[in-house]
Amino acid sequence: MWIGMSRKMQHEKYNDAEGIKMRRIIIRNAIRCKNCGDVIESTYRHEFITCSCGKVSVDGGHDYLRRCSETPDGYIEISETAAPEEETNGGK
Numbered sequence: 001m002w003i004g005m006s007r008k009m010q011h012e013k014y015n016d017a018e019g020i021k022m023r024r025i026i027i028r029n030a031i032r033c034k035n036c037g038d039v040i041e042s043t044y045r046h047e048f049i050t051c052s053c054g055k056v057s058v059d060g061g062h063d064y065l066r067r068c069s070e071t072p073d074g075y076i077e078i079s080e081t082a083a084p085e086e087e088t089n090g091g092k
């Protein structure tokens with residue numbers, strides 16, 4: 001009876017799932033437009049903010065980081081994120 005072998009393989013496959021590890025806490029969701037210099041910040045989930053020249057936008061608030069830009073380097077990233085571990089360590 002050597003059924004132990006196949007059991008071990010299933011266990012290794014399970015260890016590959018590390019999606020939760022990647023998730024970070026968003027403290028500030030903001031960018032600066034390189035064209036007009038505006039700093040735009042999305043503070044809640046459905047707040048879609050566009051800069052005054054209209055080239056870049058932010059959305060998603062503290063749930064997800066979403067950017068719209070005419071060019072990939074049209075803005076400077078100034079948002080702040082933290083790993084979930086850091087948040088629990090620094091409890092107020």
Ligand SMILES: [Zn+2]
Nearest residue numbers: 033036051053
């Ligand atoms: Zn702009």
